[in-house]
Amino acid sequence: MTDAKTDELRSAHDVLAEWYAENLDGVLDRMPIERSVLNLFSELTLSAGLGDAVADIGCGTGRLAPYLAARGLSPHGVDLSPGMVDIARRDYPDFPFDVGDLRALPLDDASVAGAVCWYSLIFLAPDDRDAAFAELARVVKPGGYLVTAFKPGDGQLRRGGKLAGLGVEYDGYWLPAEEMEARITAAGFVTAYRGVRPGDEDDPHTYVYLLARRLRLA
8 A cells, every 4th residue: 555645654653763773772771651461461462372372563663562572562663764673673583573564564364462552653654544444353363462562642734753853744643542442342352450650750741552352242
């Protein structure tokens, strides 16, 4: 799937890949709330008895793979950017990573026990959201789990990428938490946990974490 905005997003993240690898290295060690949410996802996914295969969708540089693996999961990373996937394969050679589009994931139906979308749903344009959330429901086994982290906002278009100073930009959308949860629910999941990390003097942004279970088929 390709269009001008997708090409822009892909190309920008190809340029940003090394910058992300350097600037996000070790950041999870300093974020106990994020670790706690990923721990809860891992425990619930394993306790569902559907296997240990999970997809890290929008995996970027692959930084979550060793953390998820240390908690008993078998992560498979997927990212739109070939540059990001190259970095992930270089830095984490023990894990599989593939190039793929959230709107048409390179995964079989009901093939994973869980899916992680860690700040990767913020790039979805309005016309792409139905297809993307339907894809998440398609690949997660009934009874499996989806977890996402995102910055909430007003849902309006905002341009990202400039802070890296590498001359690239791309579209992003910070959805209201209520809309994100409603879209996940409409796709066939039920909320198991919703948490908020408020901003502080070090980081003024608010972060939201949603953990949902794929409904079992009737």
